[in-house]
Amino acid sequence: MRQKAKVENYDAPAGGWSSLKAVASILTQEEVAILGSEILLKQNKPDGFMCVSCSWAKPAKPRPFEFCENGAKATAWEITRKTVTPEFFAQHTLAELRTWSDHQLEEQGRLTTPMRYDRASDKYLPVDWEEAFAAIGAELNRLDPRSVVMYTSGRASLETSYMYQLFGRMYGTNNFPDSSNMCHETTSVALPEVIGVPVGTVLLEDFETTGCIFFFGHNTTTNAPRMLHPLQEAAQRGVPIISFNPLRERGLERFVNPQNPVQMSAGGTRISSQYYQVRVGGDAAAIVGICKWVIEADDLVRKNEAARVVDVEFIQQHTAGFEEFAAFCRTQDWDEIERASGLSRGALREAANTYMEAKAVIANYGMGITQHKHGVETNKMIVNLLLLRGNIGKPGAGILPIRGHSNVQGQRTVGISEKTKLVPLDKLAELYGFEPPRWEGLSTVDACQGILKGDVRGFVGLGGNFLRAVPERSLMESAWSGLRLSVQIATKLNRTHLVPGEVTYLLPCLGRIEIDRQASGAQAVSMEDSTTCIHGSRGQRKPVADHLLSEPAIVAALAKATLKPNPKIDWDAWVADYSRVRDAIERTYPDQFKDFNARMFEPGGFARPLAARERNWKTPNGKANFTVPNSAFAPPRETDGVYELMTLRADGQFNTTIYAEGDRFRGIEGGRYVVFMNPADMEGDGLKAGDTVTLVTEAGDGVERSLSELQIVPYGIPRRSIAAYYPECNVLIPLWHYAEGSKVPAAKSIPVRLFKDILPEIVEAGEAPISAS
Incomplete structure (x- = not known):
């Protein structure tokens, strides 16, 4: 039984005194x-x-306190004094730990000692580092490399990621799924087809000269709070900020800079000048509506021989497909656009007029776009909107996918990819004298399918909480025990560590904030941010335990234990001096990492060269491409009894890490098992605030997926749309329910039915056993 969450109205802006209080609380x-x-x-x-x-x-010119509330929480979470020692594991079986909540598990502190799972006692036992590496290497050499998955979270540095993918390919696998597969792989599929690059085109300085900013499907307050600084500065200059999101998110409404005493007393800045609560899955239809207004406005002025609305010169010189796209928009029915988007034509005309008045426009988007069945097409629709007025490849304009974890984009840059066409295999073969495997590897969804079928036999996780992050949790947790080998490299205990394979090792590593001292002295590492800029990073804190190893050291030790010696690579030398790894990265990617070691601490980072910024389109036809969507409109949900569920993250959360059991901005305290619902829908279904319900996925594949005891919270969300928290709701996502073309789990558009629970009084908080739905 779960304790009911306390629900209160929260009117304060993002930032401000509440943010300072939250930071002080997490530090304590x-x-x-x-x-x-x-x-x-x-x-x-x-x-x-x-x-x-x-x-x-x-x-490049940071503020005195260049961190946000969530960043401070993440730092405190990593440098905590709390530790999880062998004594902790001696006191708790894995069966017992599986009854703990995600928050309780990570709250225990930092892992300190390598451990191996003992099935007889159902406990982790301490093991010597060398013994662990030798045993893991032996197990890997008994397995077919095709059956081994090497997963990567977004935490690992460029140096670690490069070493990891090289180790894996020398071992013989291309199975490198990563957290991109669960969030922005949609971007990596859509953008190359239409503008020739897999990443955004915006730099930080573009926010200083932009004339208009669009947001689609992103909660900036939770997922990128430091972005509120350039947004606030733009809003104060009078730049219109237009937001499309099913829920009104506080950071896109009002923000108080905690570093500004005047703002702390004055109430802050309004961020969004126009805020449209699009229905779940309705973004593509909304963009079609805006484009329709723009094209029809252009048709009118062309008829009257006035100045054109679209950028004719740009379209003629740089694009293909405009006439087909324009014809599509002209034929779209306004009633259907309004139904599918949940917005009136007047609202969309207002947004279109603002767009047409701006000389330079930035379009930002998040997982509200990418984690949708039609996410690839919606991503391309955002590009269509920008191309109409030449808003890619000029100052103050461009497209910006707002990535999640700190180096998830950079890992792809240095070879973490299951798609062999994205990896310079010939260069790796030349540099290191081996023949890399050429077959296509497994994405995250493919890896899950392989685990369910029993084809995947080994799993090495470089960070992350894989089982908690993926869809189809009930089936996945049951199948995980069929793995021959499970190796998890981690800083803190999480639920994936509690589901063992036949042979299971838990390897603790240094955190990024800890001083990483090797033979040549203290080391630095590097990351790539959402704007393709590379930054150096130096550890500042004494390690929490004396015998922790760095991620590069662990990867190198695994490689040495698994691979035959190779005269062209000295793993020990790389660990002794990470600058040698950066030299290797530069040799592999000379056009992207020129003078890598000399430039890695440039203020503001150094930007990787990006062709689309120069209006050089690396597409097959050498043009930026307008595209006509096949499925721009969400299905009707007014009368069929099915709701569209979107998962979301709380204020006290980063990915699967739960800092606190609550969500300040949505007024939730003391629980996460809630479902946000439109009051009119509640009335229609005979529900009242505080009732508990069960959500059942509408799948039709014979697999029952349900989540019970979810407390109803009335909320301002469009009709027939509901929202609840990730990762708890992952149990409701079928593995096959993903974005077409990218296989990103469609966590923002899950068709579910809702049933009122008939339960005894709920009195006690707690997490259901891991084997339960």
Whole structure:
């Protein structure tokens, strides 16, 4: 039984006093020194460390406190004084730990000792590092490399990621799924087809000259709070900010900069000048409506021989497909656009007029776009909107996918990819004298399918909480025990560690904020932010335990234990001096990492060359391409009894890490098992606030997927749309329910039915056993 969450109205803006209070609370909770500690003063500074949470850009001229509330939480979470020692594991079986909540598990503190799972006692036992490496290497050499998955979270540095993919390919696998597969792989599929690059085109300085900013499907407050600084500055200059999101998110409404005493007393800045609550899955229809207004306005002025609305010169010189796209927009029915988007034509005309008045426009988007069945097409629709007025490849304009974890984009840059066409295999063969495998590897969804079928026999996880992050949790957790080998490299205990394979190792590593001292001295590492800028990062804190190894050291040790010696690679030399790894990265990617070691601590980072910024389109036809969507409109949900569920993250959360059991901005305290619902829908279904319901996925494949005891919370969300928290709701996502073309789990558009629970009084908080739905 779960304790009911306390629900209160929360009217304060993002930032401000509440943010300072939350930072102070997490520092106290994790037994970290006061707010003005030397650690936080070094966060996101040129001579300090890159934040371990989001991947938002670091400015060349940082503020005195260049961190946000969530960044401070992430730092406190990593440098906590709390530790999980062998004594902890001696006191708890895995069966017992599986009854703990995600928050309770990570709250225990940092892992300190390598451990192996003992099935007889159902406990982790300490093991010597060398013994663990030798045993893992032996197991890997008994397995077919095709059956081994090497997963990567977004935390690992460029150096670690390069070493990891090289180790895996020398071993013989291309199975490199990563957290991109669960969030922005949609971007990596859509953008190359239409503008020739897999990443955004916006730099931080573009926010200083832009004339209009669009947001689609992104909660900036939770997922990239430092982005609120350039947004606030733009809003104060009078730049219109137009937001499309099913829920009204506080950071896109009002923001108070905690570093500004005047704002702290004055109430802050309104961020969005126009805010449209699009229905779940309705973004593509809304963009079609805006484009329709733009094209029809252009048709009118062309008829009257007035100045054109679209950028004719840009379209003729740089694009293909405009006439087909324009014809499609002209024929779309306004009633259908309004139904599918949940917005009136007047609202869309207002947004279109603002767009047409701006000389330079930035379009930002998040997982509300990418984690949708039609996410690839919607992503391309955003590009269509920008291309109409030449808003790619000029100052103050462009497209910006707002990535999640701090180096998730950079890992792909240096070879973490299951798609062999994206990896310079010939160059790796030349540099290291081996023949890399050429077959296509497994994505995250493919890996899950392989685990369910029994085809995947080994799993090495470089960070992350894989089982908690993926769809189809009930089936996945049951199938995981069929793995022959499970190796998890981690800083903290999470639920994936509690589901063992036949042979299971838990390897603790240094965190990014800890001093990484090797043979040549203290080491630095590097990351890539959402704007393709590369930054150096130096550890600042004494390691929490004496015998922790760095991620590069662990990867190198696994490689040495598994591979035959290769005269062209000296793993020990790389670990002794990470600059040698960066030299290797530069040799492999000379056009992207020229003078890597010399430039990695440039203020603001150094931007990787990006053809689309120069209006050089690396597409097959050499043009930026307008595309006509096949499925722009969400299905009707007014009368069929099915709701569209979107999963979301709370204020006290980063990815699967839960800092606190609540969500300040949505007024939730003391629980996460809630479902946000439109009051009119509640009335129609005979529900009232506080009732508990069961959500059942509408799948039709014979697999029952349900989640019970979810507390109803009335909320301002469009009709027939509901929202609940990730990762708890992952149990409701079928593995086959993903974005067409990218296989990103469609966590923002899950068709579900809702049933009122008939339960005894709920009195006690807790997490259901891991084997339960």
